[in-house]
Amino acid sequence: MVEHRPMLTLITHIVLISGVIMIALPIWITFVAASHDEVRMTQAPIPMMPGSHFWQNFKRTLFGSGLSGNEITPVWWMLLNSLVMALSIATGKIAISLLSAFAIVYFKFPFRMGFFWMIFLTLMLPVEVRILPTFEVVANLGLLNSYWGLSIPLIASATATFMFRQVFLTISDEMLESARIDGAGPMRFFWDILLPLSRTNIAALFVILFIYGWNQYLWPLLITTDSDMTTIVVSIKQMLEAAEQSPQWNIIMMTAMLAMVPPILVVIAMQKLFVQGLTETDK
Amino acid sequence: MLKHVHFNKILLPLFLVFPQIMVTLIFFMWPAGQALYQSFLIEDAFGLSSEFVWFENFQLLFDDQIYLQTFWRTAVFSTLVAGLAMSIALVLAGFAERVIKGRGAYRTLLIWPYAVAPVLAGALWVFMFNPTLGIFPFLLEKIDIDWNHYLNGGQAMGLVVAAAAWKQIAYNFLFYLAAMQSIPKSVIEASAIDGAGPMRRFWTITFPLVSPTTFFLLVINIVYAFFDTFGIIHAVTQGGPANATTILVYKVYNDGFVGLDLGGSAAQSVVLMFIVIIMTVVQFRYVEKKVEY
């Protein structure tokens, strides 16, 4: 379009850049804090430019000497816990949702609608609403302080099922008919035709669920009391508490960076897929 | 709902839904039922016996000034978070829509917070606003504002609102941008020919046409403010000072796990459940009936 509004273009970029700064500022400050030595970090105000201790702090945090005075688990172990939890939740959710959506959409069987509504109900029961009783159940099953306990209670959620249901509904009937004519049974159809067609949705959903799983806080907080099952996200809180007594902000912030970077990388690397999945899932 | 062409087997689908139904029953339905049941009980101090008291827990709850204040506080909190996060996102998306080259770069730079856990967001903000070391208190001091959110309830609330909104802006931004990009270009061009300048085009054409998204985001943001912000509160203020930042979900945790008041906490859970149900129903009603322009 023919437009002569240089003022507006300028304002546009100023606003957008301010937005970026506002968004990036906390992360920048964290990065800066993670790169200084602890002495500097006890002087007000905190620095705004990076220091020279980044790699030093990195090694120290990752491999465990961590906050002095705490015999906590090395951070790399916590990262591992987070990774296991996130991957289990993401793959678990996707797997069982695929199966359920497939069953509900493609089969006529008793209680079909009953199951559907049951799954729907889970949308209305986020973990924060049922923490105590769920905790009890998990404790009774002896799953406290285990990877199973961390992941399974979070696996059955309706959003993934609904999304796959939507995807399946838009796949044409002719697909199934020609597969049948070709002699394919239901599981064959599922494996050879349905899955490949849903590939992009699965990938996008994986990004979203991985981040969801990695960033879990309340649930892991409650059910892991063993310090070697702590996830990195939960450990931040513990460190903040320790900060009251002996503030070692550089280590704390380095840990925060380590906790943030994997999901951020995943988001940026899979940005296109992720945005597509996000705007299509939650509808 | 059901594909017109379908299979007629029975055992197989039952096997297929089994995992999800099992997890749902064990970890969702049963605990929800437990919470419901427990909300009708009062346990004695030693947890040895319990008494069925019908709605007494609920009555106590709604008679409790503190609980009602928490309710009000949560409403204020979520309105602020939703309002802030949505309006900033709308403005950013509106401007980003005008940029042709570099729109992708802006988008990449603006979506990071989505990947940051709420508790981490809280940690970052509390660090920035640390009364002794933080950069912002330092600057605020220069204009004579004394910052200490450990003492000042209003400041504590402000801090958690900021941290919560900061995180949610990215999500809202993505949705708004997608919605704006799906408006047919010719409609915008028609309004330009009709004489509308960029500002007027935005308010009279773009904004009304993304109203389905606005509604959708409103529900999402409020649910977020009600529940997902637990981590932020826990990291930043632990509900303090003096309950200034205790919102409903935090109270459930606090009373239940820390205060060990199982009945009261269960009753609060049930109340929260109702709130979620209402919001989810509203959202689904609206989304299903989505106005097709």
Add this chain to the structure above:
Amino acid sequence: MANIKLNNLTKSYGQTEVLHQINGEIEHGEFIVIVGPSGCGKSTLLRMVAGLETVTAGQVSIGDKIINDLEPADRDIAMVFQNYALYPHMTVEQNMAYGLKIRKLPKTEIRRRVNEAADILEIGDYLKRKPRQLSGGQRQRVAMGRAIVRDPQVFLFDEPLSNLDAKLRVQMRLEIRKLQRRLGVTSIYVTHDQVEAMTLGDRLMVLNDGVVEQFGTPIEVYEKPASVFVAGFIGSPSMNFISAIAKNGTLELGNGVILASNIIASGPIILGIRPEHLVPKRGGMLKMDVDLPEQLGASTLIHGCISGLDTPFTASLNGIQTAVSGDLLEFDVPTHQIHIFSAETGNRIS
């Protein structure tokens, strides 16, 4: 006076030039149709006049004022889009009033104009409805109503009938023509349909690959096409083309047939003859092997090829004629109906 001048208009996207030095002058009140195949640049040209695309080189003027740098809002034009581009969240009435409200016209004036336009277009009953409640044809009329109320200097139409079914298209075609005649507003209409072009335009601008092949009245374009492209594009069924050599005032076809001609040039040429101009005659010069007849009722199209050559050939005969594959038909070719084009440039010689 809303005359439009296009002066050496050029448009490039990056390194690719899509419109090459378009020139043309449109009189006040004229209805010009820009016609051409997909991708020839006609919509781009229209959008440049509208201000929706920037001008790379050259000038556009309306009423002798160069408007290159004016925003669409300031050009006093109105446009009807292919997909109508109605504001989905506003009623028909609000859609039409939008532009007038922006220009701060008094409410009474707005109401008057809207009602007047609604009367002309017979959409008075739908004023309170939203676009999604209307059919394609109704939406189209609302789009036109929105343009009329503005009382602009120029109307621009970007393939407005393409999304309508065939019958509606014919009906709307007539309505648009009558409307323009009545309002007398200078109009530019873009289409790829040569029938629409022929019936609507005072003059046609035939565009091909970003170049104006011819700019003339429908009759001119039909009777004296300036190039092989125009000759083949205008007229349905399309013109037959036969390669030939011109020498000594005659035209020699590949199969030995020699046609008399008053041509002066010599060398390879392309001979064009319209299917409807062939005169069936026993012993005629042009012989054709029949492949397939198409019965249209009012006429019959006979498809085949020239005897002795591989050149495909079509003849159009009145009424219902029988012909069978393998038949031999003979035609005379009136000299004044033969079009001769240079084999090299495609341009008209005679």
